[in-house]
């Protein structure tokens with residue numbers, strides 16, 4: 001069947017063909033033809049957000065929690081620029097998005113027309129690829145390629161800018177598979193040589209450690225299973241980046257917890273003292289390595305990554321293997337067979353010694369709820385429900401990473417690379433849509449939650465029982481902490497002045513509001529939140545000036561961690577301050 | 581006090597084969613600025629009959645680790661087919677074209693013409709008081725010629741930036 005269809009219509013048909021369930025969007029002049037094509041179409045569900053940043057983050061939350069690409073639809077100019085933060089966020093964290101933006105009619109491009117922005121130019125360096133569509137006849141092929149690029153290789157956002165006249169003009173369309181260009185085919189397999197070398201390096205290691213990242217999650221559940229299988233054969237301890245949490249079960253005896261700036265003592269020491277680091281889908285980010293010249297000085301390094309540009313970017317490795325985590329892990333496992341590695345019991349004894357530091361212990365207070373305790377209780381009371389957790393950015397995010405524990409992939413949604421405050425609520429909304437039967441909780445800070453607070457209305461509209469658990473310390477806690485530790489407690493602009501009454505705010509949006517003011521109300525408040533069949537904000541008042549430890553100050557090595565109870569100078573030299 | 585540190589740098593010539601699509605040059609040039617890489621020269625022109633593919637030659641400098649990153653970052657752009665680091669691959673020919681305008685009378689005019697002859701520069705425009713010379717060659721040859729013209733009435737210089745190719749019978 002071949003017939004004339006409008007560009008808008010071809011777009012809708014193409015999205016349906018890709019299996020898209022939800023479109024997160026916001027209408028405007030330059031996308032009216034697309035909104036008209038969506039009108040009454042039951043095959044796609046449009047989720048009307050309250051701000052385009054919310055659309056992009058919601059699509060990220062949907063994508064991260066389901067493994068499917070998220071789709072965003074926004075208008076030209078301010079619609080597109082509002083979405084940019086979410087697009088940049090998805091770019092940094094390798095989240096597959098397809099973002100459709102309206103553009104002024106082709107003839108007006110470049111004339112400073114009403115609501116014109118150079119969307120392709122603005123998004124060029126925060127998308128994996130982008131297009132300006134000039135002819136509706138190109139649309140089907142472009143959309144097909146966009147989905148391929150967004151979801152294969154290292155995933156990421158792809159933007160398609162469609163001028164209004166291209167949405168209205170028609171072209172021949174048929175329901176045969178779209179003809180996309182055959183030009184993108186990332187390498188997915190390691191070479192036999194590389195795999196053999198990896199097996200040999202693992203077999204001779206006396207102190208190996210797995211350092212895993214978001215790539216394992218992106219690669220899909222098979223990668224998680226294979227990681228566990230390989231670990232079982234080798235017995236090496238496992239640590240993960242913030243983005244990789246959930247790939248390895250947190251109740252496993254060989255789990256070290258997260259590494260890096262706020263990682264555990266055992267994870268950072270194991271990295272520092274290992275003789276072999278097997279990095280799977282992580283990228284030696286500065287938050288992970290600490291001072292580069294002191295990073296894992298005595299180890300050989302294997303780096304499995306689908307993105308060649310992640311190899312040797314900051315840390316030189318001995319054996320790079322460019323490929324998909326699942327495929328390469330499978331190759332290693334197959335070649336490993338029934339081999340026996342070295343006896344690593346002495347190494348594991350050392351690891352146990354570091355665990356003895358109990359680096360996540362914290363002092364309780366009889367005056368206020370310690371935020372760490374609040375997360376611990378939230379975890380204990382919800383773990384049976386296998387919840388999906390999103391976060392905002394700040395101390396609460398790190399406490400969630402430290403004290404909430406994950407047992408499977410796609411349960412942990414956080415803005416790692418860009419560190420975007422305001423991510424958590426819309427991400428939770430997207431996740432709830434993708435996982436209608438799951439308990440979805442945004443662990444938030446009092447400052448961050450205000451960055452996309454308007455999305456409360458979205459959850460109300462679609463009857464999404466999302467929960468927000470605010471660790472309310474009345475500060476931009478993470479900023480306050482850095483000012484305390486590096487700027488001699490000059491708390492410049494980090495106090496959360498004029499906070500709203502979050503309970504009343506919840507109620508104003510038709511949510512339930514719960515306030516937890518002291519430890520005796522903590523469990524009951526959490527339980528009430530879980531039991532309520534609808535969206536809830538919990539305003540949990542916590543100790544105001546707690547710091548997040550352990551902490552590797554910027555410019556320091558893994559072995560120079562600050563633990564609770566250590567005295568801290570409260571200042572830093574300029575070299576250290578200049579490090580992010 | 582903190583000071584900005586410098587690392588030892590190398591100069592590399594890269595050729596990049598790309599889909600000839602809108603925005604590709606901005607994408608590549610922008611990648612260099614966004615990630616803090618250097619562009620010493622950049623040339624581009626389409627090289628296939630149907631104008632679908634272009635070849636870009638970039639001369640860059642930076643620490644070896646950065647050159648490797650540039651290579652990898654370029655390769656991961658969707659419209660990029662191939663990146664060749666000619667400096668890594670081996671002996672190659674690098675050529676540039678320059679137009680050099682010199683104005684002067686008498687002895688200086690004669691000397692300019694004599695030097696142009698030695699450098700095999702061609703006079704492509706002549707008036708009674710000026711020449712435009714066309715000169716192709718390795719960049720340092722052009723540098724030298726331009727330097728000599730400074731004393732002989734140099735008016736302006738236009739250079740293309742280099743194009744380069746691996747020596748021998750094969751494609752790099």
Ligand SMILES: Cc1ncc(C[n+]2csc(CCOP(=O)(O)OP(=O)(O)O)c2C)c(N)n1
Pocket residue numbers: 392393394395396397419420421422444445446447448449471473475476477478479
């Ligand atoms: C959009 C954005 N702006 C600024 C920052 C810098 N920043 C990082 S953490 C933080 C404070 C967050 O405060 P809050 O949400 O209350 O969380 P807490 O640290 O107190 O848990 C700020 C301002 C950021 N990460 N994102």
